[in-house]
């Protein structure tokens with residue numbers, strides 16, 4: 001296991017987002033009492049709040065987040081996201097393209113914020129590994145498409161998110177889906193059409209992502225074992241958002257957070 005992981009690290013190009021706690025210039029620490037100009041004690045808030053002053057998560061609320069996106073602030077949720085429109089540009093897996101493991105240092109004090117559906121949420125990277133998000137998180141499972149403002153919340157609960165470009169090689173995509181479904185309960189699988197052609201398959205966890213051209217099952221399993229359930233919030237219950245859900249995660253692995261990828265139940 002140890003040897004395997006050493007191999008895993010050397011074949012990857014490790015990119016460290018090195019930010020020391022003291023240098024952190026991110027917003028919204030727990031001790032901040034002004035959030036984008038709104039005082040935390042502003043009585044105009046209609047939605048229930050948690051004890052950090054954030055909108056309560058996991059509660060459907062028509063004034064805040066009912067699982068819909070009436071203003072379209074999380075973008076188009078339709079087929080543009082999950083259909084490969086030009087079949088000629090199917091991306092072929094290339095074993096010579098090395099995988100990239102990107103690890104972000106997230107200060108312990110960092111606390112992401114919950115925004116209602118009337119405010120947009122922006123990320124400064126294409127594939128965020130942490131950040132602000134919507135109060136409702138996705139039910140675990142495979143979707144045609146889930147916007148990042150939703151699955152970033154899943155990351156905060158220790159989940160694994162699999163992203164693939166709709167033009168990625170179908171065989172590679174299916175191999176990875178199968179591995180994930182045989183590894184854990186808390187996963188979200190969705191297409192994501194902004195991934196680059198060179199590495200059109202990406203696994204994300206809180207603070208880490210693995211970008212792949214070709215799926216290496218051992219590397220994927222090592223990533224899941226190392227990064228799943230390492231997030232700050234230990235929330236294991238299912239989400240509430242289920243737009244475009246194709247197949248809910250099997251509850252077979254629910255409560256098995258300490259025995260990830262129990263071989264040989266995944267078959268490649």
Ligand SMILES: *[C@@H]1O[C@H](CO)[C@@H](O)[C@H](O)[C@H]1NC(C)=O
Nearest residue numbers: 044045046047063064116118
């Ligand atoms: C968004 O909706 C919430 C809940 O209804 C409200 O408290 C907040 O003031 C609204 N924010 C904006 C920018 O409209």
